[in-house]
Structure formats: C-alpha cells, structure tokens
Amino acid sequence: MSPQPGLVVQLVRVGPHAGSHRVALRAAVSVAVPLLLLWAVDRQAWSIYAAFGGFTSLYGRNHVGLSRLQMQLSLAVLLTLSVVGGVAVGLSEHRDWLVVPTGALVAGIGSLVSDAEDWHPPGPLFLVFAFAACASIPSTPADLPVAAAVAAATAAFAVLVGAAGSMWRASRGAGPPRDAVRRRSFADLAVRHVVRCMAGCLLAGALATAAGIGHPYWAMVSAIVPLAARELGAQVLRGVQRIAGTALGLAMAAALFALDLDGLALIVVIVLLQAAAELWVGRNYAIALIAVTPLALLMIQLVAPAPAGELLVDRGVETLIGAAVGILLAWLTRGPRRHVLAEPA
Numbered sequence: 001m002s003p004q005p006g007l008v009v010q011l012v013r014v015g016p017h018a019g020s021h022r023v024a025l026r027a028a029v030s031v032a033v034p035l036l037l038l039w040a041v042d043r044q045a046w047s048i049y050a051a052f053g054g055f056t057s058l059y060g061r062n063h064v065g066l067s068r069l070q071m072q073l074s075l076a077v078l079l080t081l082s083v084v085g086g087v088a089v090g091l092s093e094h095r096d097w098l099v100v101p102t103g104a105l106v107a108g109i110g111s112l113v114s115d116a117e118d119w120h121p122p123g124p125l126f127l128v129f130a131f132a133a134c135a136s137i138p139s140t141p142a143d144l145p146v147a148a149a150v151a152a153a154t155a156a157f158a159v160l161v162g163a164a165g166s167m168w169r170a171s172r173g174a175g176p177p178r179d180a181v182r183r184r185s186f187a188d189l190a191v192r193h194v195v196r197c198m199a200g201c202l203l204a205g206a207l208a209t210a211a212g213i214g215h216p217y218w219a220m221v222s223a224i225v226p227l228a229a230r231e232l233g234a235q236v237l238r239g240v241q242r243i244a245g246t247a248l249g250l251a252m253a254a255a256l257f258a259l260d261l262d263g264l265a266l267i268v269v270i271v272l273l274q275a276a277a278e279l280w281v282g283r284n285y286a287i288a289l290i291a292v293t294p295l296a297l298l299m300i301q302l303v304a305p306a307p308a309g310e311l312l313v314d315r316g317v318e319t320l321i322g323a324a325v326g327i328l329l330a331w332l333t334r335g336p337r338r339h340v341l342a343e344p345a
Contacts, residue, residue, distance in 0.1 A: 026161050196330070
C-alpha cells in the first residue's frame with residue numbers, strides 16, 4: 001500500500017470532476033429562481049429563508065432516482081424546521097446566548113439522522129448553519145409563518161429540480177456512481193459523532209459569543225466542518241482547508257464589496273458563487289471556499305446589511321476559532337487507525 005501524501009500535497013490536490021457541473025447547475029437553479037421571485041415582489045428580506053431551503057439541492061450528489069428523492073425530502077423537512085426554529089430563537093432578546101445550546105442540540109440531532117440515513121454530504125453542517133443564522137437575526141411572531149412558507153416552498157422546488165435531474169440521467173442510461181467509502185455500522189459511529197458535533201458547537205459558539213465577536217454562528221459552523229470527515233487525517237486536512245480557503249475567500253469578498261452591488265446584480269453574483277462552490281467542493285474544499293466565503297457574506301448583505309470591514313474580520317476570526325475547536329475535538333476523540341478507501345466529499 002502506497003503511503004498517504006503529506007498535508008501540503010493534499011491541501012492543493014484537485015480531485016476528479018465527477019459530474020460536478022450537474023450539482024452546480026441544480027444548486028444554481030434552486031437558489032436563483034426563489035431569489036429572483038422575491039426580488040421581483042420586493043421581499044428580499046425573506047431571501048435568507050429561501051437560501052437555506054435551497055440547500056436541499058446540495059444533497060444526494062452520489063444518488064439518483066428514489067434514493068436521491070428520499071434523501072432530499074428528508075432534508076427539505078429538516079432544513080425548513082431548522083429555519084423556523086432559528087426564527088423562533090430570534091424572538092428572544094437573549095438569542096445571542098440561547099443559540100449556542102440550541103444550536104448544539106440541532107447539531108446532535110442532525111448528526112444522528114445523517115449517520116442513520118447516510119447523508120451525502122454527511123453531518124449536520126447545513127442544519128446548524130440554517131438554524132443559527134436565522135436565530136442571529138431579530139424576529140417577530142409574524143416572521144414564523146413567512147419563514148416556514150418560504151423555506152418549505154424553496155426546499156420543495158429544490159427537490160423537484162433534483163428529481164428532474166434524476167429523470168434526465170435515467171433517460172440517458174446513467175446509473176448512480178459507486179460510493180468508495182467503506183462505512184462502519186451506525187451503532188459504531190453515531191454516539192461519537194453526536195458528542196463531537198454537540199461539543200464543537202457548544203465550545204466554539206461559547207468562545208465566540210463570550211469574546212463579543214459578531215455572527216458567532218460562523219464559529220459553530222466552522223467547528224462542524226472538520227468533524228464531518230471520519231478519520232483524524234481527513235479532519236485535520238478539512239480544518240486547514242477551511243482556514244486557508246476562507247483567507248483567500250475574504251480577499252475575493254473584499255473585492256466584491258468594493259463593487260457595492262445590490263438588487264439584481266447582487267443576486268446574479270450570489271447565484272454564480274453558489275454554482276462555483278458546488279463545482280469545486282467535491283474536488284478541493286479550500287478552492288470551493290474562495291466562492292463559499294463571499295457567498296455567505298453577500299447573503300448577509302442581501303438581508304441584513306452591515307459594514308463590510310466588520311463582516312470580513314468576524315468571518316476570519318470565527319473561522320480560526322471554529323476550525324481550531326473542531327480539530328482539537330477530532331484529536332481528543334480519535335479512534336483506532338484503520339484503512340479507508342476514500343473520504344466523502
């Protein structure tokens with residue numbers, strides 16, 4: 001067996017294309033249509049609910065037909081509940097601290113269901129992101145039905161887009177790609193993953209909130225990122241990629257902020273960044289973050305404008321906190337070394 005390449009080599013290595021354009025197209029369409037509709041009716045403040053509902057399209061990359069439909073339906077429900085739950089937490093004046101333990105609970109539930117249903121991409125990252133981001137925005141009771149309707153409608157649209165993609169591939173005689181991951185049993189993995197994800201959210205969120213940094217949910221999400229991988233080497237790699245890719249992405253975000261985009265132009269850029277992120281996330285996570293980072297920041301500007309410099313600093317500092325927490329927890333909870341054919345993208 002050949003030795004594993006070093007961290008630096010893995011950091012810059014680019015994986016095969018493997019049909020990434022199909023995922024990118026599904027993600028772009030699933031985000032573009034709802035955002036354009038909300039822009040057309042002058043309801044851009046609802047865009048955050050639509051964006052998180054659209055994350056349904058990111059699941060089932062290696063699945064087609066009924067398998068993808070089942071996975072995406074499950075995620076459509078859970079992402080909608082995460083959005084609504086986040087808005088509910090946003091009703092409280094104590095939301096800054098309340099989001100930390102509740103976000104950890106979402107992480108634990110998401111990790112458990114992910115292992116049980118074999119999600120791809122694995123882990124609770126997008127559920128935590130949706131919940132915590134919505135919880136960070138002050139809300140009113142009237143926002144709850146709006147959030148539920150917009151997130152659910154967008155998620156349902158993403159499921160339809162995914163189903164159309166499956167039918168198109170089936171018509172061309174394309175079957176599902178093989179999954180090269182050698183998986184262990186649910187019972188063998190679930191408890192460790194739940195503990196890791198909950199502890200990561202709690203520790204990273206508490207550190208960022210106590211330090212008074214804005215948008216502490218970015219630290220919570222960054223802590224989850226390394227823990228989505230299953231082996232220590234891959235976890236360290238993913239954490240380092242998160243830091244390096246975010247640094248490059250912040251430079252891209254600064255350039256886009258300088259253009260002072262708004263309205264339709266901002267939506268077009270967001271859609272292009274979403275497509276670019278999905279083109280690369282399965283091939284090199286650090287490169288994908290060059291698009292993911294400005295995408296996240298521009299989405300904030302779309303619904304809750306803030307000073308660009310403040311957003312850039314918060315994102316950088318919280319990424320460092322979260323990735324460091326995730327890597328530390330991965331090391332503390334590492335299991336026995338074993339051979340794995342591949343890690344999921």
